[in-house]
Amino acid sequence: MPPSLPETRIIAFTNQAGGAGKSTATVTIGAWLAEFGLKVLVVDLDAQSDSAQALGYDEPEQMDGQPTLYNLLIGTPGVGIRDTIVPALAGALGAEGTKPIEGLDILLPSAELESAEQLLTGQLARELWLTKTLAPVADDYDVILLDCPGNLGLVVVNALVAAKEVVACVKPTWKELRALTRIEQTIERISQSFGPNGAAPELVGILIADVPTTRSAGAVYDDSVKQARDAYGDLVLPTIRRSTRVPDSYAAQKPLPVFDRVAEVTDDFNAVVKALGFARLKK
Ligand SMILES: Nc1ncnc2c1ncn2[C@@H]1O[C@H](COP(=O)(O)OP(=O)(O)OP(=O)(O)O)[C@@H](O)[C@H]1O
Numbered sequence: 001m002p003p004s005l006p007e008t009r010i011i012a013f014t015n016q017a018g019g020a021g022k023s024t025a026t027v028t029i030g031a032w033l034a035e036f037g038l039k040v041l042v043v044d045l046d047a048q049s050d051s052a053q054a055l056g057y058d059e060p061e062q063m064d065g066q067p068t069l070y071n072l073l074i075g076t077p078g079v080g081i082r083d084t085i086v087p088a089l090a091g092a093l094g095a096e097g098t099k100p101i102e103g104l105d106i107l108l109p110s111a112e113l114e115s116a117e118q119l120l121t122g123q124l125a126r127e128l129w130l131t132k133t134l135a136p137v138a139d140d141y142d143v144i145l146l147d148c149p150g151n152l153g154l155v156v157v158n159a160l161v162a163a164k165e166v167v168a169c170v171k172p173t174w175k176e177l178r179a180l181t182r183i184e185q186t187i188e189r190i191s192q193s194f195g196p197n198g199a200a201p202e203l204v205g206i207l208i209a210d211v212p213t214t215r216s217a218g219a220v221y222d223d224s225v226k227q228a229r230d231a232y233g234d235l236v237l238p239t240i241r242r243s244t245r246v247p248d249s250y251a252a253q254k255p256l257p258v259f260d261r262v263a264e265v266t267d268d269f270n271a272v273v274k275a276l277g278f279a280r281l282k283k
């Protein structure tokens with residue numbers, strides 16, 4: 001057994017808008033951490049199921065007898081959280097050559113999570129549902145990464161309450177960077193409501209991804225990254241360059257560190273993992 005971290009780190013990747021690089025960050029950082037020798041759980045909270053797909057599982061709700069997060073939400077009798085967790089895969093489930101990724105698990109989502117907001121609304125202590133749901137397995141992992149849907153609804157509020165740390169994901173445009181204040185306000189509101197119970201989340205990083213590398217497209221973007229650094233200082237994590245290896249890795253259903261370990265963009269994510277304070281446990 002490799003050594004483990006003294007306490008489980010729970011990190012939510014969030015943004016109020018879609019297409020900000022949350023799922024890419026969750027899956028890639030998860031794969032790097034597993035490669036570092038940590039035991040990692042990715043929780044896909046999005047009905048789009050992008051992280052699950054990237055880790056080998058196309059339509060979890062179609063898998064015979066396989067419970068998902070949705071079953072936990074509606075309280076299907078006999079289904080516990082461990083029934084919804086499977087090993088992450090390098091490659092599509094059932095395809096030739098597909099192998100589990102050592103140290104990386106995924107809690108499966110479902111397209112039925114579309115109705116999660118309404119289902120949560122009717123629950124008692126509705127903001128604490130995910131915190132309570134994850135509690136039985138938290139000690140099994142060094143790190144739990146929460147991939148949020150692209151809004152600031154009740155599912156995301158649940159993720160922010162469950163997480164100790166929050167990484168805000170944005171693409172390098174003015175509009176997106178301005179929207180960071182809304183994430184900060186939401187975190188602040190949650191801290192005020194839940195802080196005394198020790199459940200206050202902290203914004204630990206701003207991840208700017210899909211940064212163009214060509215000069216013509218880059219001029220405006222470079223400026224917005226600089227503005228973010230001026231406003232947020234060290235909170236701005238190392239940036240992630242734009243690369244075709246990202247969509248390529250999605251198509252192959254392999255996370256970047258498995259798909260192309262030496263690509264620049266894979267290395268960018270390695271720098272982010274280190275900036276978040278993780279060190280390699282495994283040589
Ligand atoms: N560094 C990058 N280089 C090239 N393409 C990227 C990069 N990062 C993300 N993308 C692309 O941007 C799109 C959105 O990324 P991703 O799915 O990670 O965002 P998201 O925030 O999870 O979106 P959603 O809100 O829809 O869940 C994807 O098509 C992905 O392939």
Ligand SMILES: [Mg+2]
Nearest residue numbers: 022023046050
């Ligand atoms: Mg996503």
